[in-house]
Amino acid sequence: MILTEAAAARGPAGAWTSSEPLVEVRALKTWFPVRSGVIGRTVAQVRAVDGVDLAIRQGETLGLVGESGCGKSTLGRSILRLVEPTSGEVFFKGRDLLRMGSGPIRRMRREMAMIFQDPFASLDPRQSIGGILGEALDIQRLSRTRRMREERIAELLDLVGLSPRFASRYPHEFSGGQRQRIGIARALAVDPSFIVCDEPVSALDVSIQAQIINLLQQLQERLHLTYLFIAHDLSVVKHISDRIAVMYVGKVIEISPARDLYARPRHPYTGSLLSAIPIPDPRIERGRERIILKGDVVSPVNPPSGCRFRTRCFKAQPRCAESEPALETVRDGEHLAACYFPL
Amino acid sequence: MSARLLELEDVHTQLTLREGVVRAVDGVSFHVDAGETLGIVGESGSGKSMTALSIMRLLPRSGRIIGGSIRFKGRELRDLAEAEMEALRGTDIAMIFQDPMTSLNPVYRTGWQVGEPLRIHRHVKTAASVAAAVGLFKKVGIPEPEKRAMQYPHMFSGGMRQRAMIAMGLSTGPSLLIADEPTTALDVTIQAQILDLLRHLNREFGTATILITHNLGVVAGMCDRVIVMYAGRIVEEGRTEDVFANPEHPYTWSLLRSIPRLDAEVRGRLQPIEGSPPDMARLPEGCKFRSRCSFAIDRCATEEPELRQVRSQLTRCWVTQGGVSLESQSDLD
Numbered sequence: 001m002i003l004t005e006a007a008a009a010r011g012p013a014g015a016w017t018s019s020e021p022l023v024e025v026r027a028l029k030t031w032f033p034v035r036s037g038v039i040g041r042t043v044a045q046v047r048a049v050d051g052v053d054l055a056i057r058q059g060e061t062l063g064l065v066g067e068s069g070c071g072k073s074t075l076g077r078s079i080l081r082l083v084e085p086t087s088g089e090v091f092f093k094g095r096d097l098l099r100m101g102s103g104p105i106r107r108m109r110r111e112m113a114m115i116f117q118d119p120f121a122s123l124d125p126r127q128s129i130g131g132i133l134g135e136a137l138d139i140q141r142l143s144r145t146r147r148m149r150e151e152r153i154a155e156l157l158d159l160v161g162l163s164p165r166f167a168s169r170y171p172h173e174f175s176g177g178q179r180q181r182i183g184i185a186r187a188l189a190v191d192p193s194f195i196v197c198d199e200p201v202s203a204l205d206v207s208i209q210a211q212i213i214n215l216l217q218q219l220q221e222r223l224h225l226t227y228l229f230i231a232h233d234l235s236v237v238k239h240i241s242d243r244i245a246v247m248y249v250g251k252v253i254e255i256s257p258a259r260d261l262y263a264r265p266r267h268p269y270t271g272s273l274l275s276a277i278p279i280p281d282p283r284i285e286r287g288r289e290r291i292i293l294k295g296d297v298v299s300p301v302n303p304p305s306g307c308r309f310r311t312r313c314f315k316a317q318p319r320c321a322e323s324e325p326a327l328e329t330v331r332d333g334e335h336l337a338a339c340y341f342p343l
Numbered sequence: 344m345s346a347r348l349l350e351l352e353d354v355h356t357q358l359t360l361r362e363g364v365v366r367a368v369d370g371v372s373f374h375v376d377a378g379e380t381l382g383i384v385g386e387s388g389s390g391k392s393m394t395a396l397s398i399m400r401l402l403p404r405s406g407r408i409i410g411g412s413i414r415f416k417g418r419e420l421r422d423l424a425e426a427e428m429e430a431l432r433g434t435d436i437a438m439i440f441q442d443p444m445t446s447l448n449p450v451y452r453t454g455w456q457v458g459e460p461l462r463i464h465r466h467v468k469t470a471a472s473v474a475a476a477v478g479l480f481k482k483v484g485i486p487e488p489e490k491r492a493m494q495y496p497h498m499f500s501g502g503m504r505q506r507a508m509i510a511m512g513l514s515t516g517p518s519l520l521i522a523d524e525p526t527t528a529l530d531v532t533i534q535a536q537i538l539d540l541l542r543h544l545n546r547e548f549g550t551a552t553i554l555i556t557h558n559l560g561v562v563a564g565m566c567d568r569v570i571v572m573y574a575g576r577i578v579e580e581g582r583t584e585d586v587f588a589n590p591e592h593p594y595t596w597s598l599l600r601s602i603p604r605l606d607a608e609v610r611g612r613l614q615p616i617e618g619s620p621p622d623m624a625r626l627p628e629g630c631k632f633r634s635r636c637s638f639a640i641d642r643c644a645t646e647e648p649e650l651r652q653v654r655s656q657l658t659r660c661w662v663t664q665g666g667v668s669l670e671s672q673s674d675l676d
Contacts, residue, residue: 067530175619205386206557207635210601210615217612232530235560239603239613262605276535277605278560282583284606285564292539293532295486296500 016094021055022194022226023079028052028088030071030078034301047300048074049085050250053327056194061220061227063241063258065234065273067297070247072230076196079228080112081105092194110140113187115180117199122183123171129157129182130167136189156185159222161215177208184215188223196228201236213240234277238262243334246270249300249308252327256335266330266342269309307339315341347414348551349375349398349519354411356390356397362624367393367406369575372650377518378549382566382583384556386620390575391555395521398553399438400428415519433464437512439505441524446508447496454480454492457511464515479510483540502533506540513544520544523555538565559602563587571595574621574631581656589670591658593636596669630661638662638672 030049033042048071056062066072077083079090081097090097092108100108116122123132133153134143143149154164160181171179180200187195197216201209217240219225231237237244238258245255246267254267265271272291279285293312298304304311310320319340327338356368368390375381385391396402398413400420413420415436420428432438440446448456457479458472467475473492480488483506496504505525512520522541526534538561545552554565562569562583569586571579571594579592590596597616618635621627627634630643642661650659663669 067532177619205620206559207386207598207601207616208619210603210613211617213603214612214615234531235603235605238605239607272532274605276531278538278558278564279604279606280559280563280587280599280602281604281606282563282587285560288564290535290539292535296502296533297530 018058020094021091022058022093023054023056023228024089024091025052025054025075025079026089026091028054028075028078028090029086030074030083031086044301047071047250047303049078050300050303052088052247052250052252054245054252054255056226056228058193058226059220059224060242061229061240063237063244064228064230064247065232065237065244066247067232067273069249069297069300071250071300072247073198075247076114076198076228076230080109080114080196082114106140110142110190111192112194112196113190113192115183115187115195115197115200118203123179123186125171128168128170132171132182133157133167133186133189136186140190142190152189156188159188159219160185175208176204177211180204180208180212181215184212184219188219191223193224194226194228196230198230199232200229202231202233209236216240234273246273249298249303251308251338253309253339254337255327256337260331260335264331264335264343266335266337267309267339268313268315268341268343270337271343272314315343317341347374348377348416349553350412350414351394351398352412352414354394354397354413355409356393356402357407357409358393358403358405359407360405360624362622365623366575366626367623368397370411371572371575371577372411373570373577373580375519375551375553378545378551379567380545380552380554380565382554382556382562382569383572384559384562384569385572386557388574388620388623389572391572392523393575394572395438395523395553395555398521399432399436400425401432401438430464433460434515435517436519436521437515437517438521438523439508439512439525441527444496444501444504447504449496451495452493453496453499453507456496457492457507457514460511460514475514476510479514480507483507483510483513483544484536485510500533501529502536505529505533505537509537509540509544513548513550516548517550519551519553521553521555524557525554526561527556527558534561541565559587559599571598574623574626576631576659577650577657578632578659579656580650580658585655589654589656591653591656591663591669592632592660593638593662593669594632596673597635597637630659638667638669640665 028049029051031045031047034044036043064072078085130153133156134149137143143152153167157164162181201212229240241258244258244261245252248269254270265274272293275291295312298311306321306324310316325338325340327336330337330342352372354368354371358365358367371394383391397408454473454476457476461467461472461475477488477492480491485491485506526537566583569583570577573594579595600614601616616635621631629645629647633639633643648659648661650657651664653663
């Protein structure tokens, strides 16, 4: 990849400029051991993320889609080093996060944050909203005086469209949509430039989802944020993303500008994924050609040889079992797919 | 006697909770004809699942049907003894749920479980019931059915478990299948498989289906008619094409405009519905959607509208009942 070469040619840390990717992931692997027996011997490895290369540009939203167990959440957490990757590199503003000690990584975390799927599970029920937001400020020692702290909390609540009066209230007093706003305020507390949004609207009622999607878009413009937006709902991802990466069993199998991916998916998996999303219009929905896949998602413990999708693929040939196709340009430089027989 | 397969008339179901008494289903009337697929859409707390559980008489302990009539093939289900209801549930009405894992018993082999309704209600012998289960597994697209029937539920993926539940539901040839969010816990490619299976079974066996979902896309592809629920009531009912093309209730109208569509050309801002669904223990006067409605008029705050015919649909809205079209009204804004 061209981007990777640019990063390799770059000098030592600190030489990063905003024209380069904000986040760059190279050959990233995060494997989890499967232990068994009384002594907990490792009997297998779950290859949750199994060799991913990815670049996220400053100010963009990169959507990351795939089915449950494909490794998309683990990839998001690996980038923030909330889980420890097995191997590979993650550059943030040109500095390799995986080779950083705990002090420097904590300072780097001021620039990165995460928004979770279930705002209720991720908010401490015994803490007031002010306490929850204040804690995020305290960890990074961001408010020198109590006054500054309170002002910042009020400012954060205002940013996410909540009244500063809510600071003294507790999570259970809020609806799902409001709780997600609080989750977003907490992510913003450290004034990050990069946020991993992990299924931020999946747990919300349909009528609330649009509020949160719009809020995330407004905040992006106002605060110049860069998002990695992880979700299984391709309609939502297409709406919010500039580019979309599709994962299947630990690998990115296609990456492309959002419009292009929908207009012309190249990987058979992406094609079937798109055709499986119901469109809320009976006139269109009833006439659609669907690619119904056979079987279930394969296990990330023992992925098939060659292309991991070949066991469910309607275009698979003997070659697909022999070697794994690389993620390569299929049309122009922006649209890449890992398939020997693209659509 | 009614010719309808299922007919609900002014059904009221209450839940007695710590927060107070919740009227989870508040005056719901609708019917299902033989062979048709009816969709019920709504958000969490709208009463769609409680409506289904009222039909099945499977309400949680806090729940009670306090009024109305539920007739299935002309029989009043509320009057049936529990044993009669039990027999009906195992034979002529089947229900499948969102999470198939909690509906399957982890300690029994799947084939044995799927054959259970046949043993209990059709007095089929054990071996024959398991053999029938293998046949049903084949019908619902479970690969290697003989081997799978000998396995336990934990060895099945989510999609396979849902197929097994559908197989069990269909074993006695029911005339009505109630599917409560059957694909919500599944991945989209698996959802497509299950919906394809439901469509196929509906065509092949003529089983009428009530499909409960929050996903408007699923309704669009599956249902002949659709009911939209909000705060325990039906707010709109009509043929699926009509409701999607010309919604006559502001809730339906705004919901359709608030969801991102895969086939949308422009990437602008979504038009969200502001606010949240009301607290069911403290429902406001008048129309329950009023505080979130951009079409509301004074009357909506004090009087609750009835469900009335407006053009080709039924709708519970003063604005459209007063002759206003939501489409032209929104153009004025």
